[in-house]
Amino acid sequence: MTDPSRRRVVVGVDGSTESRTALRLAVDEARYRNCLLQIVRSVEMYEENPESEELDSAVAFVRDDLGFTEVSGLVTSGFPAMALLEQAADAELVVVGSRPRSAIASVVLGSVGSAVATHAPCPVIVARTSGERATPGARVVVGVDGSDVSERAVDFAFGEASHRGTGLVAVHCWQVDHPAAARWDAEAFATRRNEHLRWMSESLAGFQDKYPEVQVTTSLLEGRPAVLLTELSRGAGLVVVGSRGRGGLVGMLLGSVSQSLLHHAYCSIAVVRPVVPSS
Template sequence: MIVGVDGSESSLAAVETAAREAGLRKAALKVVHAFLWPAMHVPLGPSPLGPADGGMRNMVERLVAEAVERARAVAPEVEVSHAVVTGEPLTVLEAQSRAAELVVVGSRGMGGFVGLMVGSTAVHLAAHGRCPVLVVREEAGPDGPVVVGVDGSAAGDRAVEFAFEEAELRGTGLVALHAWTTWNAPLPAPQESSEPYANPPGVLGREEERLLAEALAGHRERHPDVAVEHKVVHGRTREALIEESRTAGLVVVGARGRGGFAGLLLGSVSQALLHHAHCPVAVVRGADASR
């Protein structure tokens, strides 16, 4: 497992979450800092006129040591290593994700602008990371169930499996939420009627309930101990998941789902959750995220 750190409170919150995740998974954790300044030929050592422990390199060593200490305090049983990699954060963490089970980052880093609710690193990794990406806010989320957005698409199937695994690891329930409107619901076969394009009241809703049950069936068999609540909502997916996140411990979404445009790496639902959810958000790419 990888956690990206930059010394900000947001990244330290990510370290604590990453340590707990590593403990649940019985996995090792690597704390990674992307050190941009050597590539820009900035002096790294202390100034001749300043303290001996000054300078960019000493500062980086201190912030990484603090992150490692924080991780070990949260999960003493986890093996924690660290790496300082020269390069730009987005490039460094994307490369690290190729061999990782999970990458954890804060929602905003030291370069975050006031009023910008989620940083470019989090959005970029959610779109381009080669493994699931967990984005953590500074505030602790509620100790609630795992919530997963289910749309029945093949692209979203990995997100559903990830959500079941998380619920099993955490020992919590799983809320499988499927939201639909008359604009995004696949039409059932027309019924015999004097109005050939009409369906009796309730038919679309029942079709959506069937879609949700079918999307969960195989996963329930693999994770029989996870208590699952089916929730079918007539409304917009973004608003429904954001509202559900108020009482969730984690929200899981696919990077793109049903209706996603080819070439669009991060869908509108996952973007909205990264900006407005009230708890950590995991974004899981589909089969195109092969390593």
């Protein structure tokens, strides 16, 4: 029997190709984290019908095809996002599927992935079925901005790179306060840039000590974070961001960067939330 006190990775399935991608990723995460796997299938009006057969098929696929036995299934009635959020309350991680990036990505993402990434108390991975398939050992990319939630995202990203056996690219996007003046004063621009590089090196040092096996590349880019991180997601295995960056409020909706990446990134996205203070 499985130990009910162990932490869980929760994954939502609906019989689609996208949910099968999420299922594979969730098994990998459960192995890495030594967690139980909880497969959730939600239907708006539950009856004893083929919906339970879909769940049984998913559980059998995990056990027989993927060789992971610490798995259970749950059929619930109601909206899928609400069912996953209920299970996320004490989960280590939630994994949901997403359709391939396209010109109408904001539509095809669907309400489930966006709602779960917005409101879950734990990290959420939106597994992308990408038209640009990532190569084996594809890097992990993480956005760094110095906020508390960014620090949690960096820790999460180092852990992902470690268990995947890949390199990590830590990216800080910045914009000069007065672009016109900076172009005229190259020395001041270089000084400011060096300050950012030094800050990045110092902020990553503790994590590099914790994960010495992870090869880290730092990248300081000038421009809009959402645009730059989306471009860096090409060929990546995972992009990790905090739910909100500097200026964000705990409990508010996702920030513009994480929302944009959910809709437009070329690879899977992990959204890490801040620790909510207990009342």
